[in-house]
Every structure is written in structure tokens, then in C-alpha cells.
Amino acid sequence: MNRIEKKFSDLxxxxxxxxxxxxxxxxxDKKSTLPLLHCLAENGAHIIEIGxxxxxxxxxxxxIQASSFEAIKNGVNSKAVLDIVAEFRKTNQHxxxxxMGYANPIEAFGWEEYAQQASAVGVDGLLTxxxxxxxxxxxxxxxxxNGLNRIILIAPTTSKERQTYLSQYASGYIYYVxxxxxxxxxxxxxxxxxxxxxxxxxxVELPVVVGFGIKDAKTAAELSQxxxxxxxxxxxxxxxxxxIDNPNEGIKQAGDFISELNRAIQT
Amino acid sequence: xxxxxxxxxxxxYFGQFGGRFVAESLIYPLEELAKAYNHYKxxxxxxxxxxxxxxxxxxxxxPLYHAKKWSEKIxxxxxxxxxxxxxxxxxxxxxxxxxxILLAKKMGKTRIIAETGAGQHGVASATVSALLDIPxxxxxxxxxxxxxAINVYRMQLLGAEVVPVKSxxxxxKDALNEALRDWVTNVDDTFYAxxxxxxxxxxxxxxxDFQKIIGEETREQSKKQLGKLPDALIAxxxxxxxxxxxxxxxxxxxxxxxxxxxxxxxxIAKNAHAAPLCAGKPGILHGNKTYLMMDDDGQIMDTxxxxxxxxxxxxxxxxSYLKDESRVEYTYTTDDEVLEAFYEVTRTExxxxxxxxxHALAYAKKLSKNLDKGKNIVVCLSGRGDKDIDSVRAIxxxx
Numbered sequence: 001m002n003r004i005e006k007k008f009s010d011l012x013x014x015x016x017x018x019x020x021x022x023x024x025x026x027x028x029d030k031k032s033t034l035p036l037l038h039c040l041a042e043n044g045a046h047i048i049e050i051g052x053x054x055x056x057x058x059x060x061x062x063x064i065q066a067s068s069f070e071a072i073k074n075g076v077n078s079k080a081v082l083d084i085v086a087e088f089r090k091t092n093q094h095x096x097x098x099x100m101g102y103a104n105p106i107e108a109f110g111w112e113e114y115a116q117q118a119s120a121v122g123v124d125g126l127l128t129x130x131x132x133x134x135x136x137x138x139x140x141x142x143x144x145x146n147g148l149n150r151i152i153l154i155a156p157t158t159s160k161e162r163q164t165y166l167s168q169y170a171s172g173y174i175y176y177v178x179x180x181x182x183x184x185x186x187x188x189x190x191x192x193x194x195x196x197x198x199x200x201x202x203x204v205e206l207p208v209v210v211g212f213g214i215k216d217a218k219t220a221a222e223l224s225q226x227x228x229x230x231x232x233x234x235x236x237x238x239x240x241x242x243x244i245d246n247p248n249e250g251i252k253q254a255g256d257f258i259s260e261l262n263r264a265i266q267t
Numbered sequence: 268x269x270x271x272x273x274x275x276x277x278x279x280y281f282g283q284f285g286g287r288f289v290a291e292s293l294i295y296p297l298e299e300l301a302k303a304y305n306h307y308k309x310x311x312x313x314x315x316x317x318x319x320x321x322x323x324x325x326x327x328x329x330p331l332y333h334a335k336k337w338s339e340k341i342x343x344x345x346x347x348x349x350x351x352x353x354x355x356x357x358x359x360x361x362x363x364x365x366x367x368i369l370l371a372k373k374m375g376k377t378r379i380i381a382e383t384g385a386g387q388h389g390v391a392s393a394t395v396s397a398l399l400d401i402p403x404x405x406x407x408x409x410x411x412x413x414x415x416a417i418n419v420y421r422m423q424l425l426g427a428e429v430v431p432v433k434s435x436x437x438x439x440k441d442a443l444n445e446a447l448r449d450w451v452t453n454v455d456d457t458f459y460a461x462x463x464x465x466x467x468x469x470x471x472x473x474x475x476d477f478q479k480i481i482g483e484e485t486r487e488q489s490k491k492q493l494g495k496l497p498d499a500l501i502a503x504x505x506x507x508x509x510x511x512x513x514x515x516x517x518x519x520x521x522x523x524x525x526x527x528x529x530x531x532x533x534x535i536a537k538n539a540h541a542a543p544l545c546a547g548k549p550g551i552l553h554g555n556k557t558y559l560m561m562d563d564d565g566q567i568m569d570t571x572x573x574x575x576x577x578x579x580x581x582x583x584x585x586x587s588y589l590k591d592e593s594r595v596e597y598t599y600t601t602d603d604e605v606l607e608a609f610y611e612v613t614r615t616e617x618x619x620x621x622x623x624x625x626h627a628l629a630y631a632k633k634l635s636k637n638l639d640k641g642k643n644i645v646v647c648l649s650g651r652g653d654k655d656i657d658s659v660r661a662i663x664x665x666x
Contacts, residue, residue, distance in 0.1 A: 056440065056552060077564035104550045108550065108565030109565065130551070130554070132291070153291040155294075166291075180453075182448050182451060
């Protein structure tokens with residue numbers, strides 16, 4: 001059992017919902033990322049998704065795009081992200097880390113090298129937004145060989161047949177996209193999302209987490225009634241962006257926000 | 268010789284290139300589109316409707332014109348222009364928008380979105396949307412909005428909404444990103460009309476099929492006018508839709524040499540260009556695997572070209588395949604060579620070519636010099652240059 005599987009099994013035993021913050025590595029600057037990760041973990045993050053910056057993040061809204069753009073300017077590439085995780089693991093062995101990103105930086109790095117090095121530094125799962133499982137599934141095999149979970153997205157537009165097809169390739173957890181649109185959108189409809197998650201959970205064995213467009217404790221609490229985990233990204237980056245001149249204050253505020261969300265979803 | 272008419276495969280691959288690299292939310296609309304396209308491309312009524320609009324509205328077939336004076340001046344092979352500039356709206360782009368927007372209507376979609384660089388695909392989308400009574404939104408990089416002001420106004424006159432894109436490099440690639448974001452948000456009612464042979468499957472195949480009429484007509488016209496096929500074909504390549512349209516019907520004709528001309532910008536050595544096939548490497552962008560201009564970290568690089576229409580860091584995946592198969596030779600011409608050809612063709616033939624097209628013309632000049640007078644070269648005159656006169660005038664003032 002790897003860290004993600006163990007985490008969900010512990011949460012289940014305690015009837016808790018996973019809180020999963022997403023941050024962009026290297027935003028607002030390179031040296032803030034490590035203290036931010038620790039702060040999130042200390043304030044109740046059960047799993048952390050780290051965004052690997054890409055110049056053309058088509059599934060992301062303006063907030064994450066802007067953070068990605070800044071992170072690239074700050075010199076953060078795939079190698080730098082792996083180095084940050086290695087540092088984090090020196091003092092934190094228990095919080096699972098998922099790297100979320102796009103295919104091209106991995107293509108440039110080399111798929112096999114990326115899977116090997118991610119595993120070596122203590123990454124637990126990989127979510128590659130624009131890489132769909134293909135019949136030969138070489139990527140899935142590489143993840144498995146390196147003990148990494150391969151996180152898969154399921155969208156409101158995914159057909160039932162495709163849900164079944166995709167879930168064969170998934171491990172760790174399934175990430176349900178709460179809305180038709182990009183990250184940070186305003187269109188989330190909690191009642192519809194809950195219905196969709198309940199249906200999906202009846203079909204798959206893996207935990208189902210939900211994200212895209214969750215901005216406040218109220219929505220998070222409502223969705224936590226059926227989802228196994230809640231992902232919050234754009235809102236967290238928005239908070240950091242409000243304190244560009246004082247990153248330490250931004251980190252503190254981000255920690256407070258996570259702590260507030262955690263209280264909301266565990267009640 | 269290989270059969271080049273069997274691509275893409277069912278997964279959208281041309282050899283190792285192409286595919287469908289998109290977020291899960293776009294899989295359903297792409298499958299819906301592929302299903303509709305596979306149905307209607309064999310539907311006689313649909314084929315007839317497209318054909319009727321292409322002849323009565325667009326003005327096809329376009330002539331294959333012997334540029335005698337320019338050929339003589341260069342003193343080498345005979346150069347022929349496939350006159351796509353004579354299409355309604357002034358470029359080849361409309362061949363594709365007629366097909367796609369008719370398809371959108373058949374699919375019951377009620378809104379068209381498009382991306383544009385130089386504005387030609389935007390104008391072609393706005394035009395056909397006006398004709399077929401469907402609202403149209405065009406995404407255009409803020410930089411291109413500034414340098415292609417006339418086309419922005421044309422689109423607005425035609426009733427389209429032009430959305431300036433302020434993210435990233437503020438050019439064509441960012442317009443494409445923004446259009447994809449719109450599409451994923453409005454998948455139920457919106458049809459995304461991509462303007463080039465790139466993007467996720469089925470776009471590279473579909474756009475090629477709507478553009479291959481250029482090559483089909485050229486083949487017939489060559490047989491009639493020359494009594495044989497031409498010795499060489501030349502077209503400019505940004506995303507590569509006019510090139511794919513001209514080349515495709517000739518791919519299995521081994522004796523026909525084919526050249527694709529990318530934007531050399533200020534020069535490949537200066538690293539200021541838009542020539543991914545000449546100087547890039549395979550990567551993944553905008554839904555497909557293809558040659559890209561990217562750095563060692565896989566971040567997409569800025570491009571540099573005198574023409575907004577070629578200012579794109581990627582290229583259609585079928586071109587990447589044809590490069591690796593050595594069926595097409597890809598080369599480039601620089602901004603200076605392009606301007607020289609622009610002036611020469613304007614003054615000698617009385618045809619003002621688009622700056623994009625002038626890349627192909629500049630290479631035609633180089634190639635024809637080394638060939639004897641009995642050889643025939645066809646250049647795709649993909650668009651007219653009226654949209655570029657402000658840019659050219661600005662360059663004249665600088666120098």
C-alpha cells in the first residue's frame with residue numbers, strides 16, 4: 001500500500017474526507033514553495049497536488065495560468081519541482097504528493113526518467129491532464145513499475161462506457177471534474193455534482209475526489225457529504241496572489257484557509 | 268513507394284504524430300465531432316451543399332495561372348500560381364470554414380468559435396457564419412489585433428465578436444488556448460472551427476479534407492494545361508493548411524517534388540523564427556504530437572515572423588510525418604527574402620500576395636533558378652496581401 005492508498009484507508013476508518021490543496025510549484029516564488037507545502041500539511045492537508053508549470057495550460061483558468069507563467073519566469077522546471085519534493089520529504093514522510101501537469105514537459109524530460117525520478121524523490125501519484133490512456137498504455141506501466149499512482153480525470157461529459165474504460169487505468173483516486181469548463185470557474189452546481197459523484201462512486205472502487213470551481217467552505221462542506229476528497233486550487237493561488245509583496249503572509253493566509261476548509265468538511 | 272493516403276489511423280495518428288492530447292472534458296465533443304464528420308463526409312447531400320457553396324459563393328475552381336513574366340525574369344523553370352487569393356474573402360481559409368460551419372449546422376450547434384492569427388481564418392469564419400445565420404466569436408492574440416486592424420474591423424462588420432487574448436505571448440497559440448477553454452466551457456451548443464491542420468483528432472484530417480480541393484483542382488488543371496503533372500509544388504507552412512491542401516492529392520505521385528516553406532524570421536541561427544520543422548523537435552501542444560519550438564524544459568517558445576499567419580510554434584502533425592518520411596522537403600525563407608519576393612511579384616505580375624504566401628514565392632525564386640525552362644513549378648498563392656499593406660508600409664518607414 002503506498003502513501004495515497006494508506007491515506008484514504010485511514011480517512012475512511014475515521015469517517016473523514018480528504019482535503020487536497022493544489023498549488024503551482026514556484027509561485028509566488030521558488031523559495032516559498034517548500035514552506036508553503038509544510039504549512040498546508042500542518043493545517044490539515046491530507047494530500048497535496050503540486051502543479052508543474054507549463055507555458056500553455058489549456059485546462060486552467062486565469063489564476064492558475066498566471067501562476068504557471070510566473071513560475072516559469074522564476075526558473076521552475078520539472079527538475080526544480082522534483083528537487084522541492086525531495087526537500088519536503090526530508091521532514092515529511094506522511095503527506096502524499098501528486099504532481100499535476102501537462103504532457104509536454106514530461107515529453108521533454110523523458111517519460112521513463114520522469115517516472116523513475118519522481119518515485120525516487122518521494123512523489124506518490126501523477127496526474128497528466130492532457131494524456132489519455134491509450135490501448136498500449138505504456139505510461140500506466142511505467143507508473144506501476146515505479147510504484148506511482150496514476151490519477152485519472154473524469155468529467156461531466158464523460159460517458160458511462162468511458163467511465164468504466166477509464167477506471168481500469170486509474171489508481172490512487174479518481175478526480176471528478178465538477179464542471180464543464182476550466183479550473184477556477186464560477187459555474188459549479190452542487191446538487192448536480194453530488195448526484196454525479198454518487199453515480200460514479202457506485203461504479204468504481206477507487207476513492208472519488210472532486211475539484212474545479214470549489215472556492216469556499218460552504219461548497220466544500222456540501223460536496224464532502226458524498227465525495228471522498230475535495231481539491232482546492234485557484235482560490236488558494238488567489239490568496240497567495242494577494243500577498244505577492246509578503247509571501248510569508250500569503251503562506252499564513254493559505255494555511256488559515258485550509259484549516260477553515262478542513263473544519264467545514266469534517267463536520 | 269509508400270501509400271500516403273492511409274493516414275490518420277483510427278486513433279488519429281500519422282505515424283508517431285497527431286493523436287488526441289486533451290483534457291478529459293474535451294474527449295466527448297471530439298468523439299461527437301469525429302462521428303458527425305465520418306457520417307457527413309460520405310453523405311451525398313452534404314457533399315453537394317459544400318460543393319455548391321464553393322462554386323457559387325467562394326468562386327471555385329480557382330485558376331492555375333502561368334506567371335510568365337516573373338518566370339522569365341528569374342530565368343529558370345516555369346512558375347504557376349494556384350490562385351487561392353481569388354477566393355471570396357481573399358484566401359484559402361474559406362474552403363475549410365464552408366465545410367466546418369455547414370457541419371456545425373448539421374450537428375445542431377448554435378454558436379461558432381474560432382481562433383485567428385493574421386485574421387484570415389477569422390474573417391472566413393465570420394463570413395460563412397453571417398451567411399448561415401450563426402453567431403461567431405473569434406479569439407485573436409492582442410498583438411495580432413494591433414497588427415491586423417483591418418481584418419479585426421472586417422470581422423466586426425460581418426457581425427462577429429472579436430475577443431483579444433491577453434494571456435501568454437498574446438499571439439496565435441494563445442488564441443488557440445483561449446478558444447479551447449471556451450469550447451470546454453460551452454461544449455453543448457458550441458462548434459470550434461479550427462483554421463489549420465493541427466489540433467486534436469479529427470481536426471488535422473478534417474481540415475486537410477476540406478482543403479484538398481486545392482490539390483485536386485491543381486492536378487486536373489496541370490494535366491489539361493501542361494499535359495502532365497508539375498515537377499514541383501511549393502507552399503508556405505505555418506500550421507500548414509494551404510500546404511496540406513495542395514500537397515495531399517500528389518503525395519503518391521513520386522515524380523512530383525514537394526517543398527514546404529516555413530517562416531525563417533530574422534534567421535534560424537539567430538533563433539528568431541517560426542520554423543518548427545526546420546529547427547524544432549517533437550512535442551505535445553494543442554491536442555497533438557508534432558514538431559514544436561520548445562526549450563529544454565518543454566516550454567513553448569516565442570516565435571518571430573514578419574507574417575502573423577505563420578507566427579505559430581507548432582505545425583500540423585501530417586507535415587511532421589511527411590518530414591520524417593522524407594516525402595516533403597521542409598525549408599524556410601527569411602523576412603528579407605520574403606519582402607523581396609513580395610515586391611517582385613506585385614510589380615511583375617500585378618498580384619499583391621500575402622506575406623505568408625510570399626514565403627513560398629521567395630523559395631520558388633530560389634528553386635526555379637536552378638531548373639531548366641522546361642520544368643514546371645506550382646506555388647500555392649494562398650492569399651492576397653491587402654491585409655498586409657500597413658505592415659509593409661511600416662517596414663518601409665523603418666528602413
